[in-house]
Amino acid sequence: MAIRELKVCLLGDTGVGKSSIVCRFVQDHFDHNISPTIGASFLTKTVPSGNELHKFLIWDTAGQERFHSLAPMYYRGSAAAVIVYDITKLDSFQTLKKWVKELKEHGPEDIVVAIAGNKNDLGDIREVPMKEAKEFAESIAAIFIETSARNAVNVEELFQKISKQIPPLENPEVESNESFKLTRQPAPSARRCC
Amino acid sequence: MAVHSQVNGTTAIPWRGSRRKRSLLEQLKDCQDAWCPRAPWDRDRAHAAMCGATRGSFLVVRDASSQPSLLCVSTGAEDEVSEYSINCKDAVFQLSESRLSFSDLPQLVLFYSLTRDVLAVCLAIPHWMNNVTEMNNDHLSQLEPKTWLFPPPEQTEEIAHKTMSSMMCSIQLTSSNGAMCIINPLYLHEHGDDWLTQRAPACQQSNYTRMRRLSTTRTWAGSGLQSKRAISLDQEPSAASAESSGLTRARSADYPPTPPTPTTVVLRRPSRDLTHSPTQRASTGSLSTPSTPGNTTPELQCHSSPVPQSPHRVSWIEDGFWLPPPRPSSLLHPPSLELDSLSISSIEEEQDFQMPSLTSHHPSAHRLADKVIHRLSAVGQALGGLICQKKKLTYRVIELSEKKNGAFAEAVRAFVETTHKGGTDPSRATGSEFLQEVRSSLTSLRETLLDYPEIHTLLESITDLNDSEIDSLVELSLHKVALKPVATHLYTCIRTSWTNDGSFEKLQSKQRVLEKNSVEELGGSAGVGVPDSVILEQIQQRWTTMHETYSPNKKVQILLKVCKSIYHGMSANARSGTVFGADDFLPCLTWVLLRSDLATLQVDTDYMMELLDPAQLQGEGGYYLTTLYASLYYISSFQERLAVRQLSVEAQHSINQWHRRRTLHCNQSRRSKHRRTIRRQAGQEKHIDALENETESNTKALQWERKDVEQELADQSPTSPPALDCQPETQQEDITSKQEDGLSPCVEAEEDQEGV
Numbered sequence: 001m002a003i004r005e006l007k008v009c010l011l012g013d014t015g016v017g018k019s020s021i022v023c024r025f026v027q028d029h030f031d032h033n034i035s036p037t038i039g040a041s042f043l044t045k046t047v048p049s050g051n052e053l054h055k056f057l058i059w060d061t062a063g064q065e066r067f068h069s070l071a072p073m074y075y076r077g078s079a080a081a082v083i084v085y086d087i088t089k090l091d092s093f094q095t096l097k098k099w100v101k102e103l104k105e106h107g108p109e110d111i112v113v114a115i116a117g118n119k120n121d122l123g124d125i126r127e128v129p130m131k132e133a134k135e136f137a138e139s140i141a142a143i144f145i146e147t148s149a150r151n152a153v154n155v156e157e158l159f160q161k162i163s164k165q166i167p168p169l170e171n172p173e174v175e176s177n178e179s180f181k182l183t184r185q186p187a188p189s190a191r192r193c194c
Numbered sequence: 195m196a197v198h199s200q201v202n203g204t205t206a207i208p209w210r211g212s213r214r215k216r217s218l219l220e221q222l223k224d225c226q227d228a229w230c231p232r233a234p235w236d237r238d239r240a241h242a243a244m245c246g247a248t249r250g251s252f253l254v255v256r257d258a259s260s261q262p263s264l265l266c267v268s269t270g271a272e273d274e275v276s277e278y279s280i281n282c283k284d285a286v287f288q289l290s291e292s293r294l295s296f297s298d299l300p301q302l303v304l305f306y307s308l309t310r311d312v313l314a315v316c317l318a319i320p321h322w323m324n325n326v327t328e329m330n331n332d333h334l335s336q337l338e339p340k341t342w343l344f345p346p347p348e349q350t351e352e353i354a355h356k357t358m359s360s361m362m363c364s365i366q367l368t369s370s371n372g373a374m375c376i377i378n379p380l381y382l383h384e385h386g387d388d389w390l391t392q393r394a395p396a397c398q399q400s401n402y403t404r405m406r407r408l409s410t411t412r413t414w415a416g417s418g419l420q421s422k423r424a425i426s427l428d429q430e431p432s433a434a435s436a437e438s439s440g441l442t443r444a445r446s447a448d449y450p451p452t453p454p455t456p457t458t459v460v461l462r463r464p465s466r467d468l469t470h471s472p473t474q475r476a477s478t479g480s481l482s483t484p485s486t487p488g489n490t491t492p493e494l495q496c497h498s499s500p501v502p503q504s505p506h507r508v509s510w511i512e513d514g515f516w517l518p519p520p521r522p523s524s525l526l527h528p529p530s531l532e533l534d535s536l537s538i539s540s541i542e543e544e545q546d547f548q549m550p551s552l553t554s555h556h557p558s559a560h561r562l563a564d565k566v567i568h569r570l571s572a573v574g575q576a577l578g579g580l581i582c583q584k585k586k587l588t589y590r591v592i593e594l595s596e597k598k599n600g601a602f603a604e605a606v607r608a609f610v611e612t613t614h615k616g617g618t619d620p621s622r623a624t625g626s627e628f629l630q631e632v633r634s635s636l637t638s639l640r641e642t643l644l645d646y647p648e649i650h651t652l653l654e655s656i657t658d659l660n661d662s663e664i665d666s667l668v669e670l671s672l673h674k675v676a677l678k679p680v681a682t683h684l685y686t687c688i689r690t691s692w693t694n695d696g697s698f699e700k701l702q703s704k705q706r707v708l709e710k711n712s713v714e715e716l717g718g719s720a721g722v723g724v725p726d727s728v729i730l731e732q733i734q735q736r737w738t739t740m741h742e743t744y745s746p747n748k749k750v751q752i753l754l755k756v757c758k759s760i761y762h763g764m765s766a767n768a769r770s771g772t773v774f775g776a777d778d779f780l781p782c783l784t785w786v787l788l789r790s791d792l793a794t795l796q797v798d799t800d801y802m803m804e805l806l807d808p809a810q811l812q813g814e815g816g817y818y819l820t821t822l823y824a825s826l827y828y829i830s831s832f833q834e835r836l837a838v839r840q841l842s843v844e845a846q847h848s849i850n851q852w853h854r855r856r857t858l859h860c861n862q863s864r865r866s867k868h869r870r871t872i873r874r875q876a877g878q879e880k881h882i883d884a885l886e887n888e889t890e891s892n893t894k895a896l897q898w899e900r901k902d903v904e905q906e907l908a909d910q911s912p913t914s915p916p917a918l919d920c921q922p923e924t925q926q927e928d929i930t931s932k933q934e935d936g937l938s939p940c941v942e943a944e945e946d947q948e949g950v
Contacts, residue, residue: 007812010776014719019775038754039761041776042817059817060776064717067780070824077812 250318625691725763
């Protein structure tokens with residue numbers, strides 16, 4: 001089974017729980033084949049997806065506004081971006097919209113965008129209605145899910161959805177054959193490979 | 195452990211104290227009022243008293259009911275005192291953050307003086323305690339907290355005369371077939387091997403301190419500590435104290451504390467730091483910690499009783515011997531300082547060449563049980579075999595590079611020559627451009643090297659590394675023959691280019707502006723820790739080593755070690771369970787950088803960014819390198835007025851230049867991803883060919899120019915983040931007009947890159 005490394009970039013305001021989501025994802029089903037990383041800003045996890053294994057290389061970004069301009073360094077080359085907001089903070093949803101706009105304009109082509117409304121265990125102090133967020137996500141053809149990193153709700157699902165949106169490698173030889181020669185004309189699917 | 199046979203090169207360190215001395219535990223009990231003073235001592239008074247105390251100094255404060263309630267530990271940094279609350283119920287003492295429990299307070303203190311566990315630092319028991327004999331023992335009971343924290347000179351003087359015999363704990367180093375392992379003597383004491391009584395030259399004090407480290411990131415697979423065994427923490431075990439002392443085993447909810455379970459081996463998993471021996475210097479973090487189930491030796495787990503799970507495990511009190519390294523029970527725990535996660539190459543390779551052999555001076559008959567020896571030699575051979583392959587490759591590459599009239603030797607010679615000539619003409623290339631040329635030359639060198647059938651055969655014969663590891667190996671050998679001779683020159687070029695355009699000056703002036711800022715002011719969340727002075731010192735040394743290292747891959751490995759130290763400092767005072775992601779890491783890294791030699795770091799960063807094997811850019815090394823770059827950028831472009839809102843246009847501009855290069859690298863690594871997923875077979879050189887050709891053409895297509903501001907501004911607008919929207923309007927117009935002048939070919943090239 002082929003392993004594909006997929007770079008995933010985490011965006012969103014500071015304090016919305018970006019790292020908590022990923023920690024929950026990585027920690028709950030720990031992959032014993034992968035050596036542990038040195039800190040929570042960069043984590044990896046491999047999940048099966050169809051005929052492939054997807055190894056997520058998860059790049060966290062600093063969410064403070066002052067670091068906003070550094071983000072392109074991180075999202076360049078990403079196969080997917082997870083933009084996280086806090087359902088109890090309307091501001092974080094506004095920031096999310098900015099990120100979506102930026103990614104659409106300057107992000108990698110065909111990047112899979114996933115919107116995660118975190119802290120849905122705090123529904124009683126919700127400021128962002130689920131309907132609104134969902135409609136927004138649909139309008140930009142993004143994955144949408146509400147999560148709770150604290151209660152491990154929908155975290156796994158979030159990444160499963162991302163995995164499903166990553167198109168499989170088109171070249172059947174690549175999938176079935178243990179060895180192949182990289183031709184001088186890389187397959188069109190090559191760009192989705194990271 | 196009745197059967198003995200000889201292990202060559204065993205270094206035994208005495209661990210039994212002099213018989214005349216009282217055990218440390220007893221002494222701690224005797225002077226309990228000094229470190230756990232009674233009323234009117236309270237928290238505030240303890241804090242005041244601890245001002246200026248050495249790192250690890252501690253006091254226990256009692257609550258209103260005179261029960262010990264709070265452990266105050268000096269972290270050694272600016273009179274900072276960490277606090278840990280102590281729970282004591284039913285004569286069971288534990289730190290509230292840990293599940294390890296003890297039957298009395300001195301035991302708790304003694305334990306945490308040996309192993310840090312959840313603490314930020316090990317507790318430091320004054321050294322003179324080791325020299326207290328029956329004679330002066332009476333003084334102990336009258337000791338004042340002040341004297342405890344700041345011993346008078348005559349007591350400190352004794353430290354100077356401290357002998358190895360006063361050590362409480364030591365280690366056993368054995369070497370068999372090149373494998374070195376660390377065996378905790380508690381185990382041997384418990385199980386009665388006699389070889390430890392043979393004293394060997396005491397040269398391993400540093401290891402003694404190393405042994406005191408432990409990781410809190412591991413799950414507890416052991417059934418706990420048997421009281422009988424734990425008494426060996428004392429210098430002089432006595433029958434009486436054997437019953438009462440010791441660490442009652444770790445408790446977990448599903449495993450109530452009552453009957454102490456008989457326990458097992460106390461062996462420390464060899465950590466990366468300790469496993470270097472001359473014979474294996476070219477290896478391997480991942481190898482030094484046998485990590486596959488195949489290496490498990492069940493026969494060595496003397497007790498086969500099922501072990502209860504508990505979330506805490508102290509690395510040197512693990513059951514079993516060569517168990518696969520335990521997984522972190524939670525990533526939320528602070529990572530250990532050792533960088534166990536890295537593999538492929540030893541960063542200390544260069545230093546190790548000068549290291550005297552620790553292992554070969556003791557041919558006397560040191561004995562280990564057969565099983566241990568068997569296991570050691572198996573591991574040793576496994577390591578030896580692999581190292582052999584790796585070394586063979588390096589040697590072969592070196593040979594080829596020196597071979598007269600050989601194609602590779604010629605290519606290397608030409609490379610070194612050209613590189614030495616290049617980069618000096620200020621009118622021509624900027625530092626980065628020049629480095630890119632170097633990178634593409636390196637890549638063609640690699641092609642030349644891979645043209646040799648013998649190299650192929652050699653690579654084919656390495657079966658236990660995956661493709662990316664093999665790539666790194668080839669890359670490292672190349673660095674040795676090609677980059678090593680030119681590294682100093684490259685540094686000079688980068689430095690010159692940075693000095694000439696005034697960037698260094700700017701960087702350093704911003705450093706002066708920012709260096710007073712706390713980590714919170716730099717954007718970190720409240721309560722996030724920063725490295726203490728000791729770790730900071732260690733980090734500075736690592737930066738120095740990083741600069742001295744010529745291989746970009748190895749530099750990145752050192753960077754990762756630094757990052758690991760920073761994480762360690764961040765979580766030192768944090769509640770356990772706090773997750774620190776990039777929101778806090780970036781400010782912390784920035785804080786550390788502001789206390790470092792920024793100019794040199796900038797040189798090293800450029801060097802790594804441009805010369806690193808592109809395949810590595812998406813992994814952990816790439817992430818932290820990006821973060822280092824980002825942080826340096828944040829510093830050099832810091833503007834007080836705009837600090838909160840955004841970076842300047844200029845900053846955007848340079849980042850965009852950088853994007854272009856990242857895109858290039860990204861595409862390269864995308865392609866190499868294909869390669870990773872398969873085993874290399876006959877077609878290997880072809881696809882490397884294809885890959886490298888593309889690399890080269892990409893490089894040429896996408897040269898970026900630092901000085902071409904006009905062009906860049908034009909480029910920048912279409913790719914700039916929305917933050918730019920907040921620019922003053924005039925500027926915005928300016929940019930727009932330039933943008934209309936043309937979406938430059940450069941931008942299109944970039945887009946093409948993405949599309950490939």
